[in-house]
Amino acid sequence: MVSTSKKKLIWALWLLVFPVGLWLTYRMYPPQISVDLVDILLFLCLAFFVAATPMLINGAPIFLLQWISLAVF
Structure with missing residues (x-):
């Protein structure tokens, strides 16, 4: 079992890392459409x-x- 405080921490880290990582990936490796x-x-x-x-x-x-x-x- 994972405590609720750890779940909140994981979600907060994900909300910090994912959008920034997505933006950086798009800027460094733009899609060739x-x-x-x-x-x-x-x-x-x-x-x-x-x-x-x-x-x-x-x-x-x-x-x-x-x-x-x-x-x-």
Whole structure:
């Protein structure tokens, strides 16, 4: 068991370290973003198709949207 005072200390340290670390990471290693509109549109079309066609397994609809999202990111 962890005491409540230790939990508060851990949260306070996290609130101090995480935002500063995130900002420093962004400043020192900026992201290289190259947007290709055709790829985004193709993934959107694929996501719409998958959302419109659920699989029925034992009467329960199953969507594969999570797998499409995983492929996009």
